[in-house]
Amino acid sequence: MSAQAGTRVDSVGSARTPNVGGRTFYVLRRWPVLPALILTTFGLAAIFAPLMAPHDPYQGTLLDERIPPVWHEAGTTEFLLGTDPLGRDILSRIIYGARVSLSLAGAVIAIGTVLGTTVGLLAGWYGGIVDDLLMRLAELNFAIPFVLVALAAAVVFGPSFGLMLVMLSIYSWAGFARQIRAQVLLLKSMDYVALAQVAGASTPRLLLRHILPGLISTVVVLMTLNVGLLILSEAGLSFLGVGIPGPTPAWGSMVAEGRNYIAENYWIALLPGLAIFLIVYAMNFCGDWLRDRWDPRLRQI
Amino acid sequence: MVRFVIRRLALGLFVMWVATVVVFALSRAAGDPRYLFVSEYSTQEQWEEWGVRFGLDRPYPMQYLVWLGKAVRLDFGDSIYFNDNVWKIIPTRFGASFGLAIGAYAFAVVVGIPLGIISAITRGSYWDLAGRAIALLGQAMPGFWLGIMLILIFSVQLRLLPTSGMGDWKHYVLPAVTLGWFPAAGLLRLIRSSLLETLDSEYVKFARAKGVSGRKVILKHALRNAAVVPLTYGGILLAAFITGAVITETVFFWPGLGRLSVQAVFNTDFPMLSALVLLFTAVFLIANLLIDILYVVIDPRIRIQ
Numbered sequence: 001m002s003a004q005a006g007t008r009v010d011s012v013g014s015a016r017t018p019n020v021g022g023r024t025f026y027v028l029r030r031w032p033v034l035p036a037l038i039l040t041t042f043g044l045a046a047i048f049a050p051l052m053a054p055h056d057p058y059q060g061t062l063l064d065e066r067i068p069p070v071w072h073e074a075g076t077t078e079f080l081l082g083t084d085p086l087g088r089d090i091l092s093r094i095i096y097g098a099r100v101s102l103s104l105a106g107a108v109i110a111i112g113t114v115l116g117t118t119v120g121l122l123a124g125w126y127g128g129i130v131d132d133l134l135m136r137l138a139e140l141n142f143a144i145p146f147v148l149v150a151l152a153a154a155v156v157f158g159p160s161f162g163l164m165l166v167m168l169s170i171y172s173w174a175g176f177a178r179q180i181r182a183q184v185l186l187l188k189s190m191d192y193v194a195l196a197q198v199a200g201a202s203t204p205r206l207l208l209r210h211i212l213p214g215l216i217s218t219v220v221v222l223m224t225l226n227v228g229l230l231i232l233s234e235a236g237l238s239f240l241g242v243g244i245p246g247p248t249p250a251w252g253s254m255v256a257e258g259r260n261y262i263a264e265n266y267w268i269a270l271l272p273g274l275a276i277f278l279i280v281y282a283m284n285f286c287g288d289w290l291r292d293r294w295d296p297r298l299r300q301i
Numbered sequence: 302m303v304r305f306v307i308r309r310l311a312l313g314l315f316v317m318w319v320a321t322v323v324v325f326a327l328s329r330a331a332g333d334p335r336y337l338f339v340s341e342y343s344t345q346e347q348w349e350e351w352g353v354r355f356g357l358d359r360p361y362p363m364q365y366l367v368w369l370g371k372a373v374r375l376d377f378g379d380s381i382y383f384n385d386n387v388w389k390i391i392p393t394r395f396g397a398s399f400g401l402a403i404g405a406y407a408f409a410v411v412v413g414i415p416l417g418i419i420s421a422i423t424r425g426s427y428w429d430l431a432g433r434a435i436a437l438l439g440q441a442m443p444g445f446w447l448g449i450m451l452i453l454i455f456s457v458q459l460r461l462l463p464t465s466g467m468g469d470w471k472h473y474v475l476p477a478v479t480l481g482w483f484p485a486a487g488l489l490r491l492i493r494s495s496l497l498e499t500l501d502s503e504y505v506k507f508a509r510a511k512g513v514s515g516r517k518v519i520l521k522h523a524l525r526n527a528a529v530v531p532l533t534y535g536g537i538l539l540a541a542f543i544t545g546a547v548i549t550e551t552v553f554f555w556p557g558l559g560r561l562s563v564q565a566v567f568n569t570d571f572p573m574l575s576a577l578v579l580l581f582t583a584v585f586l587i588a589n590l591l592i593d594i595l596y597v598v599i600d601p602r603i604r605i606q
Contacts, residue, residue, distance in 0.1 A: 136312060143316045143589075145581045147544045149323060151566040152574060156331045232443050236548055239445045240563065255446050259552075262449055263457050270453075273446030281441035288437070 032289045035282035042279050046098040053092035054080070057249050060087030066265045082267045084257060090268065093249035094275050100250050101279070104164060105230045109223055111169040116176020117219055121207060123177065124184025134177065141174035147236070154242035164243055168230055179222055180215060187214045217294040224287035228280040235276050251276045306594070313586040320582045321372055321575075325365050328571035333357065334381075377576040382568040387576040391558070397467055398557030401549070402542050404477030409484035409538070417492025422519055424497065432489060439486025444545055448479040448552035465554040476553045480545045484538050488530070495530050499523045529599055536589045543581050 027033070045052055064087035068075045075082065081091040123134040150167045157163055187193060188211070196210050237243035238252025246253060251272040258269030328334075335351050352358045359367070371377070377387045420432030455475060456464040463472050499505060500523050508518050546559030554560070558577065565573040 136315065139312070140316055140319055142540060143582050143585050144320050144323065145540075145543050145578060145585075147547050148562055148566070148574070148578050148581070149327070151547075151563065152327045152578075155566050155569060156327055228441065232441075235443050236445060236544075239443075239548065240551060242566075252443070252445075255443075255449065259449055262453050266453050266457075269446070269449050273443060273450070276443050276446065277441050280443075281437060284437055284441055 032282075032286050035285040035289075038278050038282035039286065042098045042102065042275075042282075045095045046102045049096050049099045053089075053095045054078075055089035055092040057088060057092040057096040058247050060084070060089065062087050066261065066268070068265070069267050069271075081271050082265075084254070084268050085261060085265075090254075090271055093254060094251070094272055097249040097251045097254065097272065097275065098279075100161075100244055100248060101231055101234060101276075104161065104168070104234055104244070105227050107165055108168040108172055108230050109227055111165075112172030112176055112226070113219060113223055115169070116173040117180050117215065119173065119177040120180025121184055121211065121215070124181040125188065125203075125207060125211065131181070135181065138174035138177045141171060146171050146233075150237055151240065151242050154237070159242045159245045161244060161248075164234060164237065168233060171233070172226060172230060175226065176219075176222055179218060183215055183218045184211060187211050221287060221291045221295045224283060224290055228283040228287070231276065231280050231283070302597070306590070309590050309593070313590065316586060317579065317582060320579055321369055322365075324571075324575045324578050325368055328575065329361060329364070331569055331571065334571070372575070372579070378572045380565075380570055380573040382564065382570040382573065387573050390561070390573070391576065391580070394556060394558050394561045397555060398546055398550070398559060400473065401476055401480060401546065401555060401557060404473045405479075405481035405484065405542065405545075406538070408477050408481030409488050412481075413485040413488030414492055417489040418496060418524070420489065421493045421496035421500070432493065436486045436489045436493075439482050439489070442482065444479055444483060444548050445552050447482055448475065448549060451475045451479060452552075465552075467556055476549050476555055479552065480542065480549045483545065484534075484541055487537070487541075488534055491530050491534055496523055529596065532592060532596060532599065535592045536585075539585055539588050543585065 060083060064079070064083050065085055067079050067083045067087075069082040069090075070077055070080050072082075079089050079091070081089075081094065084090055084093070119134050119138070123131040146167075150171075153167060154163060193206065193210055196206055201210070234243055234250070235252035235255075238250040239256045241253065241256065243252055244250035254272035255269045255276075258265070258267075258272070261268050335348060335357065339348070349358075357364065375388070379385060380387050380390055383390050416432045416435060420429045423429050452464050452475065455462045462474050466472060500519075505518055505522050508522050509515075513521075543559075546557060547563055548559070549555065550557045550559035551563055558580075562574065562577045562581075564570070565577060
């Protein structure tokens with residue numbers, strides 16, 4: 001019912017939207033052109049970091065410390081976005097940072113999706129005690145303050161890429177499981193599933209052939225909507241100094257490094273934060289767009 | 302209703318129990334707590350004596366039970382860093398965090414609700430576009446970066462507001478905006494989508510068909526139903542505040558619980574950290590239970606389901 005209502009609202013909306021703005025605006029509003037461009041740029045930067053970065057992201061000389069970006073009078077074209085307190089090129093560090101951020105978010109989202117979808121599928125399909133147990137487990141994730149546990153774990157085991165991967169994966173699956181479970185409950189009551197059951201389909205076949213395909217749009221939408229949140233979480237932990245350990249360029253820790261220089265050398269903190277903001281913005285935008293197209297039921301999140 | 306509350310309380314106890322296991326496991330994984338006291342003048346006898354005093358001579362499950370027995374009576378011992386009982390330190394920091402949370406909530410409500418309403422009732426217009434853009438901007442900005450940028454603009458450049466610390470009302474503005482920004486964006490989106498759904502519902506259509514004026518439909522029918530949204534959002538908001546406080550208080554050197562917990566972590570002050578993690582978990586669980594009960598009281602449709 002709510003799914004129907006959602007579609008209806010949206011179809012009315014898209015019929016009305018062309019009234020504002022000209023044809024260019026129409027295209028820009030209908031397709032996520034700008035976000036797609038941002039994502040492609042960062043994606044390419046992440047993959048081809050060694051080719052694109054003008055300098056070594058780890059090495060700098062103190063002679064080059066805190067050179068302003070090129071739009072300043074004192075800026076040079078050698079360091080387009082300026083340098084940090086150790087004389088390292090900020091542009092190169094942002095490019096390599098994309099690699100760190102995106103590979104971590106990508107790996108976590110893959111683990112979270114597989115884990116969350118499996119749990120949601122089982123909980124929704126079997127119901128009863130299985131459902132109760134798995135969903136209580138998911139609720140744990142929301143109740144216990146994740147950031148403190150992640151902080152403590154990093155101090156105990158030492159911050160590393162692997163630890164971040166584990167912590168963020170533990171954190172991310174629960175949200176998936178909840179939404180997937182709801183969708184499974186919806187599909188389970190559909191006539192075609194009952195018919196397949198009557199026709200003698202086995203449980204694995206029912207789950208994999210009849211339920212899973214119906215979940216794909218939900219899964220893709222949730223993935224896109226969650227990537228932004230994961231990048232923000234990673235950046236937050238890196239900012240606190242317990243995320244990706246230095247000297248690996250992570251955007252969050254780059255902002256932390258620039259914080260003490262904010263009065264005189266604002267660009268050191270501004271630019272990496274801008275990178276986080278742009279990529280999360282683009283991701284969320286695409287997520288919203290996909291959701292409105294494919295799965296209006298999820299409109300509340 | 303009573304059954305619902307009892308069930309939730311039982312679930313809450315289970316969650317608290319898991320939290321104790323996590324905290325205890327982390328504190329033991331951190332290594333033998335005796336190393337925090339040991340100096341070059343310590344003797345083997347002292348080491349053994351500490352072992353007996355802290356119960357470290359017993360196996361882990363026994364240690365856990367002893368610790369749990371004390372934790373149930375809210376006895377977490379002395380903070381290693383402050384060298385004083387944790388319950389003497391925590392109340393002195395609570396007020397700062399509470400004040401900040403109130404400020405952030407006020408900001409989120411004042412910004413999120415009106416913009417959400419305007420965005421929904423002018424759907425498809427430039428107002429709506431602006432509203433949605435603000436929501437997207439708000440949800441994409443990392444809190445720590447926003448805080449630093451606000452300091453750059455309002456403290457360093459304009460010299461209007463203090464950069465950090467606590468004092469008169471001016472000290473509250475930047476941290477409250479930083480902490481409230483993300484919730485404001487979330488509230489805006491939620492109000493907008495729930496109002497749109499209500500405007501599309503049968504009873505609003507019926508009211509319109511009856512000839513009720515557009516303004517009256519929105520004020521009397523739609524908004525009333527959208528009013529539960531900030532409440533439902535309350536639970537998520539609280540989680541966002543707890544996480545956000547850790548970061549915001551670090552950026553602004555705010556003397557609250559968030560910064561206290563960061564300090565506890567970096568000082569491997571596990572008595573303090575255990576108390577704080579369990580406190581946050583308990584606050585979250587109780588608040589969510591209250592919200593769910595309030596929700597049923599306010600919105601009769603839930604009861605029917």
